[in-house]
Amino acid sequence: MGAYGLWTLFALPGFRKVPTYLKVPYLPSSKTQTQNVMKLLHGRAGCLADLGSGDGRLVFAATVEGFQCTGFEINYILTGYARVKAKWKGIPSSTASFINQDFWKMEVLGRKLEKELPDEARVIACRFPFPDWTPTATVGDGLDQAWAYDMNAIRKLSTHTIMR
Template identity: 65%
Template structure:
């Protein structure tokens, strides 16, 4: 029995080796397809990254529909200016615009920026209500915004929290998607798992951390 199993495995193994040797065109085509897919991914996910220090780099990953719904629920009743830090293809900005906020998206990836701008024009969203700016948000003063959305990476939430506490007005609300701020008390949260979002009121966070 063991002998016949061994024989079958050997036979299948040699057939697999033969099949790829017998089809050099298939091998080349598969390689080219993988290289093409990798090229497309780097084109969309990485441009603009050279200027950002390695520890602060965040690749593109779009918010899910549920995540956007959760974030918008946490913004209910809010008015004024919203900024999305790393706006990607603009989906959080468009959602926030549709609930009446005046929005800005900062994005360093020029391909995603162009996509969001074309989509805004195509769908008739006026630039005065939703605009996309090619800026590194780490180097940008955020004191004009009283609503902030972030979907970034867990490793930089602490340092981002310090920047937001230095710059945001006291009445600001921050919505963190998927990755919460480690030391901040949250006002509310919506959803669970990968789609969870947390709301923080800056005045409450400042009081809790003794920075009021």
């Protein structure tokens, strides 16, 4: 009963705000999944936005590698937990911040990213690949799989498709 109570505390706030077809329970990133994402980010620097950041595991791993990170999470309890954990770890909010936001209300995410990200940006997807994009690289399998999409390649493919 106690486990169910904890699960509802962490998972249900997100369920109330997400459209029925997108409801996914909170499932923390595994160590392997986080390592796979970091492999796909190897040699890169700059800003990282983690959509569906949960308890902040990926954000914390990326800050260690020098990224400036923002985690977006629909579940306000997980957002609060990640903020407290960042303070406890001594990570300044200028390096890692967490925003309680429902990014599903934005325009279609893929088109938004294509429109707003610079050519050198890399988008990493975990568990749910972008259906209309061809990945530049992929690491892992099953729940730990991660897909990398380089915006310059995505734009070239989009342009090539349009020109046909």
